[in-house]
Amino acid sequence: MELFESEIVELKEIYTSDLKKEIIAFANTNGGTIYIGVQDNGKIIGIDNPDFVMQQISNSLRDSIRPDISMFITITLLQEEKKFFIKLNISQGTKKPYYLSEKGLKPTGVYVRSGTTSAPASEDAIRMMIKMTDxxxxxxxxxxxxxxxxxxxxxxxxxxxxxxxxxxxxxxxxxxxxxxxxxxxxxxxxxCKHSIKFAIFQGTDKLVFKDRKEFTGSLFDQLTDAYKTIDFYNGTKATFHDLLRTDERDYPVDAVREALLNAIVHREYSFSGSTFINLYSDRLEIISLGGLVSGLSLEAAMLGASQPRNEKLAALFYRMKLIEAYGTGISKILSCYKGLPVQPKFESVEGAFQVVLPNIHAEKLNSGNEKYLPILRLFENQKEITRSDTEQALGSGTTHAINILKEMQEKGLIKKVGRGRLTRYIMK
Structure with a gap:
């Protein structure tokens, strides 16, 4: 028998525990044959105690390699000139990648055949094998x-x-x-390797950061932490109808909840990036990766049509009563803003989906009087302002500041309290 090493043949003088790496490499590539008791030059030298060695190989296959690879391997005892040697025939596996159970699905545990050697697979190669198999x-x-x-x-x-x-x-x-x-x-x-990144901005653009956070851990941790943080920044305004006081949040809590759940349940997790939440003075933006599922238009989604991208995840959230039914998220968000002068916006582009929830009290910031914005923004960091605060915000003199404050009072944007040197202005 003439033997020599090649891309599909490996020769081993003795059995060692490293043999399982060679077996994995063949199973993950195109299959091959391993001979034990044969030198690199093809000379058969045989092995002592072949039955024991065959048992060691069987135990190693069963205990050290995952998924189960035994059905793709045949172990044969051969004899030539009174010398016993072992032949392992390894077929290409159907559940690639095969890996060392103690190392896991990473380059130190997954091997492929490269020429006449077995080498660690790259993470990209591992992902590709998983995708092709699963x-x-x-x-x-x-x-x-x-x-x-x-x-x-x-x-x-x-x-x-x-x-x-x-x-x-x-x-x-x-x-x-x-x-x-x-x-x-x-x-x-x-x-969980994915995360939610949360940013709070001063004003209506990204020029000035007020705070930033990142939520990690289980998706349930991320959902809870993101909701609590939004709730902390979700201001309350009191309104009166006759003698009855009603406290109203800047962002309807049910709309926030649905937008968060949609972003977590329906995003494309094969993308490694984070989900983004951006909070401005006039709106809350939630941007998740993946866009709508192929074939589902934004118009259809707004009508209630649904095709979950992550069916198992959606089923778990449904079972845990976090979502009530498929396809109701957008309609619930819209119902939270029914009859209000501001409305949520939804945008789907290739690779991303965005929900914009407007601050229902932001009409004061969007009244068409842009000249008042520098003054209104002062209230983001303080409850009351003075005339000198106004002069500094506008970069103007006393007379102009007084006139602007008077206009804002007439428009119902602010209210004057105190007199003389104790004069202050508060948001109405």
């Missing part, structure tokens, strides 16, 4: 991270009297049939 749906693809915990998810399920067993994890799509965590599992795990 299909296009991001949720169902195997997660590159496998050391996942689900503390926050367990808390949320327990609040609702729902179990979190292995069977339940498989039903939810968190765990595959062969006990490998999916990307759905990654999203709801404490190790």
């Amino acid at each position: 299909g296009e749906a991001f949720e169902r693809n195997r997660s590159l991270l496998q050391n996942l915990t689900f503390n926050r998810l367990k808390e949320e399920l327990q609040k609702r009297g729902l179990d979190f067993t292995e069977v339940q994890m498989k039903n939810l799509g968190i765990l595959s049939s062969d006990n490998i965590y999916t990307n759905m599992g990654l999203l709801v795990s404490d190790q």
Whole structure:
């Protein structure tokens, strides 16, 4: 028998634990054959105790490689000139990438055949193998991270009297049939790699930052943290109808909730970027990656049509009663602004979807009198202003400042309190 190494043949003098890397490489590429008891020059030297070595190989296949690779390998004991050697025939696997269970789905655990050697696969190559094997749906693809915990998810399920067993994890799509965590599992795990970036700006443009935050962790942590932060900045205005006082938020809380849920449930998670929330004095913008699902127009979505991009994630949120029904988010947001002079806006472009919730009390900032904006913006950082504050904001003298303040009082934008040197102005 004449043997020599090639792209599909590997020769080994003895068995070592590194053999499993070679097996993985062949299974992840085009298959191949490994001979044990053969020198690099093709000379058969044989092995001692071949039955024990074959058992070691079988145990290694079962315990050290995932997914199960045994069905793609045949182990044969051969003999030539009274020398025993082993032949391993490895077929190309159908559940690529195969990897070392102790290393996981990363370059140190995934190997491919390159010429006559086995080399670590790049992360891009790993993702491509996963996509080719698992299909296009991001949720169902195997997660590159496998050391996942689900503390926050367990808390949320327990609040609702729902179990979190292995069977339940498989039903939810968190765990595959062969006990490998999916990307759905990654999203709801404490190790979720995606985030929400929150920025608060002074005024109606991005010229001046007031604050910025980033929310990480499980999607449930991100949802809660983002909602609480918006709620903190969501001002309340008191209005009176006869003797009845009504407190009204700048942004309807139900609209905020629906916009956040839509951004989290329907974004494209195969993109690594963050979801963005931008808060200005007159509007709240939520920008999620992915745009609408292909084939679904914005007009159709506004009519209530829905095609969830992340069906497993949407089903979990529905089961947890975070969303009531598919396709109702936009209509709920619109209903929150029914009869108001300002209306939410929705925009879908290639790769992104944006929801703009207007501040329902921002008409004072958009009254058509741009000359008042420098003064109105003073109230973003203080409850009352003085004439000298006005002069500084306008860069003008005393007479002009007094005239502007008088105009604003006549228009009902501000109210004068106190007299003489104690004169102050407050927002109406």
